[in-house]
Amino acid sequence: MLxxxxxxxxxxGLCLPRPALGAFDVSDTSWEGTSELFELAKKRxxxxxxxxxxxxxxSKLTPKDGVVILHPESTLDxxxxxxxxxxxxxxxxxxxxxxxxxxxxxxxxNRVRAPxxxxxxxxxxxxxxxxxxxxxIVAGQEQNRHPITQNVEGVVxxxxxxxxxxxxxxxxxxxxxxxxxxxxxxxGIIVNRGxxxxxxxxxxxxxxxxRYPGNRKFAEGLLxxxxxxxxxxxxxxxxxxxxxxxxxxxxxxxxGNMLSGLGQHLTDALDDLHEHGLPEPVxxxxxxxxxxxxxxxxxxxxARPRPRTAPRYTAPExxxxxxxxxxxxxxxxxxxxxxxxxxxxxxxxxxxxxxxxLSLGRGPSAKLVLAEIQRRNLLSDxxxxxxxxxxxxxxxxxxxxxxxxxxxxxxxxxxxxxxxLMAAVVExxxxxxxx
Numbered sequence: 001m002l003x004x005x006x007x008x009x010x011x012x013g014l015c016l017p018r019p020a021l022g023a024f025d026v027s028d029t030s031w032e033g034t035s036e037l038f039e040l041a042k043k044r045x046x047x048x049x050x051x052x053x054x055x056x057x058x059s060k061l062t063p064k065d066g067v068v069i070l071h072p073e074s075t076l077d078x079x080x081x082x083x084x085x086x087x088x089x090x091x092x093x094x095x096x097x098x099x100x101x102x103x104x105x106x107x108x109x110n111r112v113r114a115p116x117x118x119x120x121x122x123x124x125x126x127x128x129x130x131x132x133x134x135x136x137i138v139a140g141q142e143q144n145r146h147p148i149t150q151n152v153e154g155v156v157x158x159x160x161x162x163x164x165x166x167x168x169x170x171x172x173x174x175x176x177x178x179x180x181x182x183x184x185x186x187x188g189i190i191v192n193r194g195x196x197x198x199x200x201x202x203x204x205x206x207x208x209x210x211r212y213p214g215n216r217k218f219a220e221g222l223l224x225x226x227x228x229x230x231x232x233x234x235x236x237x238x239x240x241x242x243x244x245x246x247x248x249x250x251x252x253x254x255x256g257n258m259l260s261g262l263g264q265h266l267t268d269a270l271d272d273l274h275e276h277g278l279p280e281p282v283x284x285x286x287x288x289x290x291x292x293x294x295x296x297x298x299x300x301x302x303a304r305p306r307p308r309t310a311p312r313y314t315a316p317e318x319x320x321x322x323x324x325x326x327x328x329x330x331x332x333x334x335x336x337x338x339x340x341x342x343x344x345x346x347x348x349x350x351x352x353x354x355x356x357x358l359s360l361g362r363g364p365s366a367k368l369v370l371a372e373i374q375r376r377n378l379l380s381d382x383x384x385x386x387x388x389x390x391x392x393x394x395x396x397x398x399x400x401x402x403x404x405x406x407x408x409x410x411x412x413x414x415x416x417x418x419x420x421l422m423a424a425v426v427e428x429x430x431x432x433x434x435x
Contacts, residue, residue, distance in 0.1 A: 024070040024094075024202050024243045026052055031208040034070060034243070037219055040210075041239055044223050051240045059250030063088035063193075064237030066226035070094050071202045073245040076103040083252045085194030090226045094202035096161045109165045109186065109198055115176030122156050130154040130214075131184045131201075134170035146171045146187070148197075148221035154214045160184055160201035172199070172218075187225075197222065344401060346418060347394040350425050357432050366391045378431050379424065387424040390417050 023032040041050055056067070058080040067084070069076070072095060081103065085091060093100050101111050118129035133149035148171055155172060162174065162182035172184040185199035209215045227235060278286075355364035358372045370388055373379055379387065394417060397409070 024206065026070075026241045026243060029207065032206050034205055034207065034241075036207045036210045037205045038241060040216070040219055041223050041241075044220070045227060045239060049227075049238050051238050053240060053242060053246070055247040055249060056240065056242050057250045058084065058248070058252040061089060061240075061252055062237055064235040065240065066090040066092070066235075066237065067240045067242070068092045068094070068226070069100070070205070070241070070243035071096070071098045072100050072242075073098055074248065075099050077248050078103055078106050080248070080250075080252045082106070082190075085190040085196055087253065088193040088230065090195040090197075092197040092199075092222060092226055094199050094205060096159065096201050096203070100198075104163070104198055107165075107168075107188075107190075107196065109163055109168065111200065112162045112164050112182065114160050114162045114184075114200070115174055115179055115182050117177045117179060119175035119177050120154065127159050129157055129160065129174045131157055131160075131172040131174050131204075134173045134183070148187070148225050149218065150221060152214050152217045152221065155184075155204055155218045156209055156212045156215055157184065157201045158203035158209065160203075163198060163200050168196075171197075193230075195225070197225065344394065344398050346421060347391065347398070350421050351391075353425060354428060357429055366395065373428065378428050383424060383427065386420045390420040390424075393417060394421075 024034050026034050026038045029035045038050070038052070058077070061067070061084055063084075065084075066089065067081075069091065072093075076093075076099065081091060093104065095101070104110070114129065116126060118126055120130040120132070122128035122130060132154055133145050133152055135145045146169060157174070160174070162184060163186055164183065165186050165188075168186040168188035170183045170186055174182045174184050176182065184201060185197065187195065187197040190196055203209060204215050205219055210219060223239075227237075227239060229235060351366060351369060352363055354369045354373075355361055358364075358369065358376075360368060360372060370384070370391070373387075374384060
């Protein structure tokens with residue numbers, strides 16, 4: 001009888017619902033938990049530098065810390081996590097079908113289907129592909145293997161998803177047959193300080209999978225990557241573990257007051273714009289606004305009243321464009337004309353008049369005119385010397401005008417040349433007329 005009662009209680013106890021931990025939970029020691037990953041971290045850092053939490057408090061994070069996120073089921077706070085990364089923090093996001101894709105998309109990391117026919121599998125099962133370190137083969141030798149994958153030959157995965165990104169460094173690749181290879185894990189430096197690691201299969205780190213040497217070596221490499229010293233010195237921060245439907249609260253950094261918070265959000269927005277460009281609807285909206293603005297300007301310009309203008313062929317021809325005496329006078333009296341040009345004209349006219357009075361013909365040279373005046377003794381020695389000096393100086397001015405070498409001549413000097421030239425012409429006309 002007693003044995004029957006004990007048996008009944010055992011059956012009832014086994015049938016009663018027990019609190020179950022979710023897959024990937026760090027506290028879960030069953031095959032689908034990640035307690036072994038936590039033990040590896042404990043050996044690497046010590047228990048005092050590890051934080052198991054159901055609520056990720058961003059206000060407690062420092063740039064020296066790291067965060068491991070396993071299969072998130074709540075929307076990740078992009079503003080706080082990106083601020084943490086830009087300050088120098090490190091984040092490992094291990095997710096295949098959770099909500100991490102929205103966060104990764106902000107960094108241009110997108111999920112894609114894993115290969116249907118992987119080249120290497122576990123027990124010939126295409127749902128258990130074996131990922132290999134991403135390397136480049138140069139001259140038959142491996143190049144550029146990431147430090148996380150040192151001593152790693154292969155990582156067994158379980159129903160993974162692949163990732164794509166134009167710039168980040170690939171870490172693990174799933175080789176395929178008859179289709180392109182796929183990238184399983186990528187990493188990159190955020191704003192020259194923080195590190196972001198993303199992998200499309202958190203199952204690689206559960207207790208059941210860590211029994212494979214490649215998975216275990218890869219987990220150790222990832223933990224070292226999250227805590228290793230930076231270029232600016234030792235980190236010495238904590239490593240936080242969160243999984244599944246964890247809570248989020250607080251703000252990273254000193255951004256409590258309104259102005260500092262506004263400035264930080266503006267900085268975050270500018271950094272996001274610099275790294276990812278404008279959100280998809282914004283360029284289209286800007287293009288539409290630009291087209292509408294151009295159309296409005298065109299309509300306003302076309303509808304603007306304009307005064308009637310007379311055709312150019314009906315406008316009077318300006319004097320400077322006309323020939324003859326009127327056109328020449330207009331040119332000489334224009335404000336932009338060199339005043340010396342008028343004296344040049346006066347010199348030519350004086351020589352022509354003297355040539356007629358002295359019976360030397362039209363347009364005689366100054367030398368011939370001066371010789372005839374001296375021969376006929378029409379001017380005194382001082383007057384002849386002044387005339388000779390004036391004609392020589394005017395000849396130099398002529399040459400300078402022809403060479404377009406404009407030089408400012410004092411008005412008093414020009415007036416003196418004019419007076420001497422006109423006085424000589426008047427004197428000679430009087431004497432020749434008397435004679």
